[in-house]
Amino acid sequence: MNLPEDFITKYRGLLGDQADDFFASFDTESLSGYRVNPAHHHLPERLTATPAVPYEALGHYGTVSGRSLMHQSGAVYSQEPSAMFVGATAAPTPGERVLDLCAAPGGKTTHLASYLHGTGLLVTNEINRKRVKVLAENVERFGVQSAVILNESPERLSPVFPDYFDKVLVDAPCSGEGMFRKDPDAMSYWSLDYVQECADRQQQIMTEALKMVKPGGQLIYSTCTFAPEEDEQMMAWVLENFPEFHLVPIEKTGGVIDAKPEWADGNPELTKAARLFPHLMNGEGHFVAKLERDEVAATAPRGAAKLGTPLTSDQKKLWQAFAQDVLGQSLTGNLVTVKDQLFLTPTDLPNLKRCHVFRPGLHLGTFKKNRFEPAYALALASDTAQVKQTLAITDEQWRAWVHGETFTLTEAPSKGWYLLTSQDQPVGFGKVVGQTVKNFFPKGLRFTVYDTDLN
Numbered sequence: 001m002n003l004p005e006d007f008i009t010k011y012r013g014l015l016g017d018q019a020d021d022f023f024a025s026f027d028t029e030s031l032s033g034y035r036v037n038p039a040h041h042h043l044p045e046r047l048t049a050t051p052a053v054p055y056e057a058l059g060h061y062g063t064v065s066g067r068s069l070m071h072q073s074g075a076v077y078s079q080e081p082s083a084m085f086v087g088a089t090a091a092p093t094p095g096e097r098v099l100d101l102c103a104a105p106g107g108k109t110t111h112l113a114s115y116l117h118g119t120g121l122l123v124t125n126e127i128n129r130k131r132v133k134v135l136a137e138n139v140e141r142f143g144v145q146s147a148v149i150l151n152e153s154p155e156r157l158s159p160v161f162p163d164y165f166d167k168v169l170v171d172a173p174c175s176g177e178g179m180f181r182k183d184p185d186a187m188s189y190w191s192l193d194y195v196q197e198c199a200d201r202q203q204q205i206m207t208e209a210l211k212m213v214k215p216g217g218q219l220i221y222s223t224c225t226f227a228p229e230e231d232e233q234m235m236a237w238v239l240e241n242f243p244e245f246h247l248v249p250i251e252k253t254g255g256v257i258d259a260k261p262e263w264a265d266g267n268p269e270l271t272k273a274a275r276l277f278p279h280l281m282n283g284e285g286h287f288v289a290k291l292e293r294d295e296v297a298a299t300a301p302r303g304a305a306k307l308g309t310p311l312t313s314d315q316k317k318l319w320q321a322f323a324q325d326v327l328g329q330s331l332t333g334n335l336v337t338v339k340d341q342l343f344l345t346p347t348d349l350p351n352l353k354r355c356h357v358f359r360p361g362l363h364l365g366t367f368k369k370n371r372f373e374p375a376y377a378l379a380l381a382s383d384t385a386q387v388k389q390t391l392a393i394t395d396e397q398w399r400a401w402v403h404g405e406t407f408t409l410t411e412a413p414s415k416g417w418y419l420l421t422s423q424d425q426p427v428g429f430g431k432v433v434g435q436t437v438k439n440f441f442p443k444g445l446r447f448t449v450y451d452t453d454l455n
């Protein structure tokens with residue numbers, strides 16, 4: 001690989017006799033991985049028997065096609081193995097309030113959700129208007145239940161959530177040196193000046209992010225770059241300017257090593273952070289640090305959330321009938337509508353009036369005249385073992401389903417909505433009329449499945 005001259009000179013100076021191994025790793029194949037979704041049952045052995053990622057029980061090495069049933073149903077999420085170290089380090093416990101500040105396309109968010117198991121609160125934010133859409137698609141596909149998706153800048157979020165979160169993740173926009181092997185185009189905008197620009201932006205993001213960590217809470221900072229300016233030097237800057245924060249040691253396995261104080265101000269505390277180098281472990285490269293805030297007096301957030309509109313009595317009846325007859329269960333949380341869309345929003349949120357809320361919670365469906373149409377997001381967030389009305393479909397029928405086609409059953413079950421499952425995975429709600437299953441797979445997501453995708 002033709003690495004930039006300045007990059008070679010810089011890392012030869014920093015890495016000394018390890019530099020050649022580091023540079024040689026760019027000419028070896030990049031490694032793919034995926035995480036399994038702990039909310040899904042009966043995953044095929046071909047997905048669970050592949051080599052495991054040493055620091056993440058849900059992580060495996062290997063490739064899953066984006067057009068496969070397992071990907072499309074949210075049973076797995078493809079993620080580069082060293083990126084899994086970030087979620088594994090954050091490891092929120094059920095019930096915690098978690099913020100993912102720089103979240104699109106959603107790799108870390110879906111990972112954090114796997115730790116929360118549908119409990120607590122996951123606020124997932126993306127500043128970029130286009131990228132927040134991709135984030136929402138991935139959150140929906142992974143069946144995340146307790147997430148609010150925001151499209152805001154860190155500056156506008158910090159006054160809304162002062163001293164609020166148990167865990168804040170800043171997976172910072174960075175110079176992306178750890179992406180060079182996988183995506184050589186990442187080199188085209190790299191320069192020594194670009195590294196410095198990224199570091200300046202990271203300081204601005206961190207200044208706001210740190211304000212949202214509750215006393216005793218933690219902030220996990222990560223980048224996919226090797227640049228000390230964005231890694232050890234960023235943490236040295238935090239320790240110097242925000243004395244309420246200290247670094248917490250990160251457990252390192254699978255070739256992950258201590259961060260390098262000599263690449264910053266020499267503070268030995270910096271060894272507590274972690275470095276993932278492609279010549280030392282099976283992954284592309286990351287930097288991860290865990291900061292903890294001292295116990296100090298906290299500010300209470302202002303006001304309670306007023307998201308959406310309460311349901312009318314007719315809407316309540318329609319939803320209850322669906323919940324009882326099809327889901328066979330009621331869901332806990334606040335039910336609200338935004339226009340004709342029904343959402344289940346987390347309780348216990350501050351007032352989000354000043355924020356751009358992209359999704360106030362789990363999308364349950366749409367009210368249409370005198371009927372309720374369940375959402376794709378609800379289907380993918382449903383536990384197939386709990387839902388009352390399920391209908392197993394074949395691989396061929398699934399291909400027709402994701403292509404947007406109506407298909408025919410060999411027998412006619414009773415009329416109504418069914419959670420369709422294929423290979424035990426939820427794939428959407430279909431409406432059965434006679435022997436026909438009407439297609440409600442979202443129009444914008446439809447695609448053609450080829451034989452090679454059937455893994």
Ligand SMILES: C[S@@+](CC[C@H](N)C(=O)[O-])C[C@H]1O[C@@H](n2cnc3c(N)ncnc32)[C@H](O)[C@@H]1O
Pocket residue numbers: 101102103104105106107108109126127128131153154171172173174201205
């Ligand atoms: C490294 S990516 C996040 C990857 C994501 N966490 C994942 O695992 O899929 C960084 C994100 O930060 C966003 N970003 C860029 N500038 C930002 C800013 N000033 N404040 C907050 N986020 C920003 C980018 O749009 C990008 O989506």
